[in-house]
Amino acid sequence: xxxxxxxxxxxxxxxxxxxxxxxxxxxxxxxxxxxxxxxxxxxxxxxxxxxxxxxxxxxxxxxxxxxxxxxxxxxxxxxxxxxxxxxxxxxxxxxxxxxxxxxxxxxxxxxxxxxxxxxxxxxxxxxxxxxxxxxxxxxxxxxxxxxxxxxxxxxxxxxxxxxxxxxxxxxxxxxxxxxxxxxxxxxxxxxxxxxxxxxxxxxxxxxxxxxxxxxxxxxxxxxxxxxxxxxxxxxxxxxxxxxxxxxxxxxxxxxxxxxxxxxxxxxxxxxxxxxxxxxxxxxxxxxxxxxxxxxxxxxxxxxxxxxxxxxxxxxxxxxxxxxxxxxxxxxxxxxxxxxxxxxxxxxxxxxxxxxxxxxxxxxxxxxxxxxxxxxxxxxxxxxxxxxxxxxxxxxxxxxxxxxxxxxxxxxxxxxxxxxxxxxxxxxxxxxxxxxxxxxxxxxxxxxxxxxxxxxxxxxxxxxxxxxxxxxxxxxxxxxxxxxxxxxxxxxxxxxxxxxxxxxxxxxxxxxxxxxxxxxxxxxxxxxxxxxxxxxxxxxxxxxxxxxxxxxxxxxxxxxxxxxxxxxxxxxxxxxxxxxxxxxxxxxxxxxxxxxxxxxxxxxxxxxxxxxxxxxxxxxxxxxxxxxxxxxxxxxxxxxxxxxxxxxxxxxxxxxxxxxxxxxxxxxxxxxxxxxxxxxxxxxxxxxxxxxxxxxxxxxxxxxxxxxxxxxxxxxxxxxxxxxxxxxxxxxxxxxxxxxxxxxxxxxxxxxxxxxxxxxxxxxxxxxxx
Numbered sequence: 001x002x003x004x005x006x007x008x009x010x011x012x013x014x015x016x017x018x019x020x021x022x023x024x025x026x027x028x029x030x031x032x033x034x035x036x037x038x039x040x041x042x043x044x045x046x047x048x049x050x051x052x053x054x055x056x057x058x059x060x061x062x063x064x065x066x067x068x069x070x071x072x073x074x075x076x077x078x079x080x081x082x083x084x085x086x087x088x089x090x091x092x093x094x095x096x097x098x099x100x101x102x103x104x105x106x107x108x109x110x111x112x113x114x115x116x117x118x119x120x121x122x123x124x125x126x127x128x129x130x131x132x133x134x135x136x137x138x139x140x141x142x143x144x145x146x147x148x149x150x151x152x153x154x155x156x157x158x159x160x161x162x163x164x165x166x167x168x169x170x171x172x173x174x175x176x177x178x179x180x181x182x183x184x185x186x187x188x189x190x191x192x193x194x195x196x197x198x199x200x201x202x203x204x205x206x207x208x209x210x211x212x213x214x215x216x217x218x219x220x221x222x223x224x225x226x227x228x229x230x231x232x233x234x235x236x237x238x239x240x241x242x243x244x245x246x247x248x249x250x251x252x253x254x255x256x257x258x259x260x261x262x263x264x265x266x267x268x269x270x271x272x273x274x275x276x277x278x279x280x281x282x283x284x285x286x287x288x289x290x291x292x293x294x295x296x297x298x299x300x301x302x303x304x305x306x307x308x309x310x311x312x313x314x315x316x317x318x319x320x321x322x323x324x325x326x327x328x329x330x331x332x333x334x335x336x337x338x339x340x341x342x343x344x345x346x347x348x349x350x351x352x353x354x355x356x357x358x359x360x361x362x363x364x365x366x367x368x369x370x371x372x373x374x375x376x377x378x379x380x381x382x383x384x385x386x387x388x389x390x391x392x393x394x395x396x397x398x399x400x401x402x403x404x405x406x407x408x409x410x411x412x413x414x415x416x417x418x419x420x421x422x423x424x425x426x427x428x429x430x431x432x433x434x435x436x437x438x439x440x441x442x443x444x445x446x447x448x449x450x451x452x453x454x455x456x457x458x459x460x461x462x463x464x465x466x467x468x469x470x471x472x473x474x475x476x477x478x479x480x481x482x483x484x485x486x487x488x489x490x491x492x493x494x495x496x497x498x499x500x501x502x503x504x505x506x507x508x509x510x511x512x513x514x515x516x517x518x519x520x521x522x523x524x525x526x527x528x529x530x531x532x533x534x535x536x537x538x539x540x541x542x543x544x545x546x547x548x549x550x551x552x553x554x555x556x557x558x559x560x561x562x563x564x565x566x567x568x569x570x571x572x573x574x575x576x577x578x579x580x581x582x583x584x585x586x587x588x589x590x591x592x593x594x595x596x597x598x599x600x601x602x603x604x605x606x607x608x609x610x611x612x613x614x615x616x617x618x619x620x621x622x623x624x625x626x627x628x629x630x631x632x633x634x635x636x637x638x639x640x641x642x643x644x645x646x647x648x649x650x651x652x653x654x655x656x657x658x659x660x661x662x663x664x665x666x667x668x669x670x671x672x673x674x675x676x677x678x679x680x681x682x683x684x685x686x687x688x689x690x691x692x693x694x695x696x697x698x699x700x701x702x703x704x705x706x707x708x709x710x711x712x713x714x715x716x717x718x719x720x721x722x723x724x725x726x727x728x729x730x731x732x733x734x735x736x737x738x739x740x741x742x743x744x745x746x747x748x749x750x751x752x753x754x755x756x757x758x759x760x761x762x763x764x765x766x767x768x769x
Contacts, residue, residue, distance in 0.1 A: 033124055050072075057161070104329045113342070122134075148341065149163065213322070281319045376485070398696070400470025439485070479730055489502055489533075496553050533729055545714070549590070554698040554702050555701075556705070583644050602622070643673070654680060659690065
């Protein structure tokens with residue numbers, strides 16, 4: 001069956017021909033778990049072999065991965081007859097409900113999207129497969145693709161394994177299509193609203209309310225070993241259930257969360273749905289309403305496990321079971337899916353009621369465990385203060401760091417790959433123009449040998465194929481990693497001491513880790529602690545007098561020298577990054593530029609940065625695009641006197657060819673400021689009438705600004721005070737876990753102790769084009 005939909009679409013009457021032409025090259029790929037071709041034993045056995053042979057589904061101890069395939073085939077041999085009988089009970093006229101409903105979702109979504117969008121679908125297991133569908137998409141005229149795994153809550157055996165196939169395709173087959181993923185949307189406003197509305201409507205239509213019915217949210221379970229290894233699924237599902245429950249107004253004592261679909265001899269997340277149903281019936285509950293909260297499509301787990309197995313269990317006990325359908329093609333959900341594709345997730349904020357569950361194996365850390373198990377592996381440029389008061393580091397040259405640095409769009413896939421293969425619990429990557437540093441957690445009870453093995457895997461992923469020429473890799477454990485993190489957050493490791501941009505960059509790193517599914521309670525608690533500590537530092541010491549703004553340090557000299565006449569300039573800011581946010585704030589708050597002079601060009605509606613950008617630009621013009629190669633971007637640049645690029649992509653978005661015929665640049669010159677270390681432009685330095693200031697030039701201006709500031713005695717005293725304060729905070733966390741993992745206890749002062757810092761020069765041959 002073809003995964004490509006050839007359906008007529010009705011575009012909005014207000015769309016221009018250019019809009020239609022642009023939209024005609026965009027597509028969506030919906031990914032679900034999969035289904036056998038037929039409900040007979042041979043077909044089900046083939047499907048189960050593929051499913052159960054995936055290392056993400058059945059995790060074996062390290063070094064035993066070679067057993068996955070034979071073990072999966074062996075289990076499939078015995079499970080196939082029972083599973084085939086279950087599929088037979090729900091099978092449609094020609095295919096499984098999951099496949100039929102997924103096709104209907106794709107059709108409905110294509111009808112809702114702007115004219116020219118095309119929607120495809122694929123299955124992780126079975127047909128149509130992900131790789132074959134991606135090949136069909138790449139062979140078509142699609143240039144930009146949005147991949148949406150149909151699992152709102154991230155888990156490695158679902159979203160993780162599906163996206164790994166997508167990333168594998170991108171890495172090995174070098175397609176021309178540009179891919180964007182919607183990795184997690186467990187708290188998306190549209191999704192939450194649709195789920196709550198569907199549940200409300202179903203309950204009302206059946207006369208169900210808290211007085212006569214108990215509400216049970218049932219979701220697919222997960223082995224507790226996966227949870228202890230850092231899978232974020234429990235946190236995601238708890239947040240989803242809490243948000244939906246807050247919309248319903250159902251009393252907390254009349255609802256709870258349980259987990260279904262366990263198999264095998266291992267322990268799974270508890271409580272189990274069947275056991276909860278038995279307890280409810282025995283306690284006198286006569287009506288139970290089940291909401292299959294994590295399922296976007298009705299499938300074997302809802303139609304057979306809940307609606308047949310659990311219904312029989314409840315009715316035998318003398319009670320009634322009501323099953324709310326999955327979201328399927330429910331109108332509000334399809335509208336939410338459309339918004340998710342076009343804008344990205346829109347997370348809901350605020351506290352929600354905690355829905356009861358007896359699950360205790362959450363893998364949450366005990367106080368102090370997160371710092372004991374913390375490890376940092378990375379490379380960075382030398383800061384103005386040289387890090388003399390912090391852990392000993394070896395620094396890299398700018399050109400060397402660029403060889404290993406990744407664009408932000410590569411980070412989620414990189415984090416997922418590292419987590420899968422290194423055995424870490426959670427992780428995030430501080431990926432800026434000055435640092436490429438990985439922070440993660442190896443189990444606090446891990447031996448020194450296990451930690452070194454994990455670090456070796458991390459190093460291999462970050463600096464693979466590197467030999468020896470330029471990049472110095474640092475490894476810090478426990479309190480040393482924490483001390484380094486605090487100094488960096490305070491701006492003490494920057495070329496511009498005191499800069500505040502690093503905190504916003506850290507929040508971006510957190511969001512990318514959340515998208516990758518590698519962020520959880522450990523990451524959130526650590527980063528909240530960093531922010532709180534940094535704020536307290538500024539309030540408690542004279543360091544507060546030396547807040548710094550990178551954009552201001554880079555550009556203030558141009559304004560002061562009269563090179564830029566801001567009062568009469570029309571200014572375009574390209575990119576939705578923290579750099580763009582800093583530029584807008586600098587222009588409007590420190591240089592008195594009117595927001596009406598500004599135009600912000602950005603992609604998507606995703607993440608906290610976009611909200612802050614909207615607030616910063618106020619009544620300035622905003623242009624949302626799907627790609628920075630769109631005609632609207634050039635049209636905006638054509639009308640601008642000053643263009644500032646705050647991007648983090650490896651390919652240039654403005655070339656000398658793009659400027660041909662754009663306007664008479666000799667009569668009305670153009671000044672371009674590019675903060676992107678990869679370079680957002682190409683060939684502009686040779687164009688008459690264009691003045692280009694690239695990232696290297698900007699860094700030189702920042703260094704000069706910092707040198708002038710650092711000459712004062714007040715600054716030197718503030719640095720000494722801040723360093724001492726941070727040392728006290730680092731020492732207050734307890735004994736050095738680097739020594740602890742070797743069975744030692746350290747009684748020396750922080751300044752005197754020998755730190756366990758590993759360095760190695762490495763080089764990564766990597767094209768930046």
